[in-house]
Amino acid sequence: MPAAFKISRPGAYSTVQDLGRFGYQRYGVPPSGALDRFAAQTVNVLLGNHENCAVLEMTMSGPVLEILAPCTLAVTGAAMPITLNATIVKNWSSFPVVKGDVVTIGHAEAGCRAYLGINGGIDVPVIMGSRSCYTDGRLGGHEGRPLVAGDILASCEQQIDRDTFENRVIPVAYRPTYSSHWELRAIPGPQDDYFDQGLELFFSQQFTITPQANRMGYRLKGPTIERKKTMPASIISEPSLPGGVQIPEGGDPIILLSEQTVGGYAKIATVIRDDIAKIAQAMPGDTIRFRKVSIEEARDIERKNKELLSLLKDEYSGEQSFAVLGKQYYKSEIFNEKIMNFLRQI
Amino acid sequence: MDKEKQHTIFSQPVFRHVGERGLLVEFSAEIDLETNQKIHAFCRLLEDDLPEGIVEIIPSYRSLVLVYEPLVVDMPKLQEKLVILYGDVESAIDLNAEIVEIPVCYGGEFGEDLEYVATHNGLSVDQVISIHSGTLYPVYMIGFTPGFPYLGGLSEKLHTPRLATPRTLVPAGSVGIANNQTGIYPIDSPGGWQLIGRCPYKLFDPLRSNPFLVKAGDQLRFIPVSRQDFFALQTETT
Known part of the structure; x- marks a missing residue:
């Protein structure tokens, strides 16, 4: 495949991710994948790609790219300022580049992780069904590791004419806003019965994200969550899923994320998948509150989110712009106020 | 196999929800070989007749986790199926594991x-x-x-x-x-x-x-x- 760009500076921590690697957790391989699925899917939709195409997940600061061949790029997620040569380029929009251009993606001004997409998707080998990088396992992505200066990435071939996908924008109304306080919706369990007052504290008090926050998990600090006196300090090790909130011996919660397969402590609650995108954008020092939701509510959120994404995709296969879509969207009865709020929050 | 420990295996599977896309199925409160053999047998049975929408089957010491697509899987139906499989699992235990x-x-x-x-x-x-x-x-x-x-x-x-x-x-x-x-x-x-x-x-x-x-x-x-x-x-x- 043609080389698309060379990394002149890698940014703080940049890895290639798609939506994840599934079916291998029984062998100890975690799902990995873009932490902010919404941003990764949206950047692909902007470029006319399948939503599972590989993108570059950039943490806190972005890279400097030297363009090697004409292509179309877009950046979504955290507000990292972008310049193309000396010109400012907008986030949440697609823009064409040509050989010799230099694209600089700066420090996140809001949010934590931004996603760089390219028409066709980033072409790295598919390992066990996915292009996602799992750095501890040294597999997937570009050579199983974060990017370094000098790396050259290629794009997959795209059937569609890429001109169609230039200068597309996702209007502000659909973009999440990133603050420094986050409300995470979570379903109690699987071991909520290990806690009594601890469960009330968990769903009512505020927690702060510590610097121990990465793709494996986020450690929080806040009121100590105590388990029932009759319950053991640990559980027999069992599989953990992204979003599981583990309470280790000290009582400070850890939100387990997508590079973890097994946990040995009781999990008081599980953050719903759509809100993992919020965790992806939260920085150390930010505050978190957990709000209890039911499985049915989580399913409704998932359904509405899916409908929105398919609407966005339909829009791109036609001629209408997102601005037109926006008007339809507001008139449309299938989206109620709740989902709009959801979109603004995430 | 330790006969004394047989009573530790639950007569019915215990289900716990792991968010909106995970189901923990518990076989016993403790670790023992027979429970674990049952879990692996259960996984094989489930794979042979895999319900739609199951993304991962992850066996562990005394339980397994099913990861599923919440918009595809009908949870009451799935649990019904799992209870029936649980009853059948005895005969599927592989005593000659590789x-x-x-x-x-x-x-x-x-x-x-x-x-x-x-x-x-x-x-x-x-x-x-x-x-x-x-x-x-x-x-x-x-x-x-x-x-x-x-x-x-x-x-x-x-x-x-x-x-x-x-x-x-x-x-x-x-x-x-x-x-x-x-x-x-x-x-x-x-x-x-x-x-x-x-x-x-x-x-x-x-x-x-x-x-x-x-x-x-x-x-x-x-x-x-x-x-x-x-x-x-x-x-x-x-």
């Missing part, structure tokens, strides 16, 4: 803590090797790192506490002991296990057509090999 042989070069630079394990347990080095390699270990589950087997069955004669200070780098293939567990490090990683030897094979190689040598439900036997054989086997497989 035996995987793992060559190990014990001691020397490959097992720096072998002497300590021997001294700690009042044994000779040869006795440690003979006990460690004379046991068939059930693979209860895989996890923590890719291909890492959680093994049961370590002889009480070899139980040894972890190192006070973990090593920053334990080479892939290292065989170790920590408390009542023995295991193999599939990838280079930090670790606090007492190292007694090393296996020349890669337990996990993402580029191999079958990336994993061992799966949950297998049985594992360590075969002592000389340094010379270790290097020969290593060359053979790379």
Whole structure:
């Protein structure tokens, strides 16, 4: 495949991710994948790609790219300022580049992780069904590791004419806003019965994200969550899923994320998948509150989110712009106020 | 199989929700071989007639987790099916689980803590090797790192506490002991296990057509090999 760009500076921590690697957790391989699925899917939709195409997940600061061949790029997620040569380029929009251009993606001004997409998707080998990088396992992505200066990435071939996908924008109304306080919706369990007052504290008090926050998990600090006196300090090790909130011996919660397969402590609650995108954008020092939701509510959120994404995709296969879509969207009865709020929050 | 422990297996599976896309199915409150064999048998039955929308089946010591697509799976129906399978699982238990042989070069630079394990347990080095390699270990589950087997069955004669200070780098293939567990490090990683030897094979190689040598439900036997054989086997497989 043609080389698309060379990394002149890698940014703080940049890895290639798609939506994840599934079916291998029984062998100890975690799902990995873009932490902010919404941003990764949206950047692909902007470029006319399948939503599972590989993108570059950039943490806190972005890279400097030297363009090697004409292509179309877009950046979504955290507000990292972008310049193309000396010109400012907008986030949440697609823009064409040509050989010799230099694209600089700066420090996140809001949010934590931004996603760089390219028409066709980033072409790295598919390992066990996915292009996602799992750095501890040294597999997937570009050579199983974060990017370094000098790396050259290629794009997959795209059937569609890429001109169609230039200068597309996702209007502000659909973009999440990133603050420094986050409300995470979570379903109690699987071991909520290990806690009594601890469960009330968990769903009512505020927690702060510590610097121990990465793709494996986020450690929080806040009121100590105590388990029932009759319950053991640990559980027999069992599989953990992204979003599981583990309470280790000290009582400070850890939100387990997508590079973890097994946990040995009781999990008081599980953050719903759509809100993992919020965790992806939260920085150390930010505050978190957990709000209890039911499985049915989580399913409704998932359904509405899916409908929105398919609407966005339909829009791109036609001629209408997102601005037109926006008007339809507001008139449309299938989206109620709740989902709009959801979109603004995430 | 330990008859006394049979009563620890639940008569019905216990379901716990893991968010909106995970279902934990518990078989017992404790770890024992029979429970674990049932879990692996259950996974096989489920795979043979896989309900739509199941993304992962992850067996563990005394439970399994199903990851599913919440908009595809009808939860009451799924649970009904799982309860029926649970009743049928007895007949599906595989008493002849695959035996995987793992060559190990014990001691020397490959097992720096072998002497300590021997001294700690009042044994000779040869006795440690003979006990460690004379046991068939059930693979209860895989996890923590890719291909890492959680093994049961370590002889009480070899139980040894972890190192006070973990090593920053334990080479892939290292065989170790920590408390009542023995295991193999599939990838280079930090670790606090007492190292007694090393296996020349890669337990996990993402580029191999079958990336994993061992799966949950297998049985594992360590075969002592000389340094010379270790290097020969290593060359053979790379």
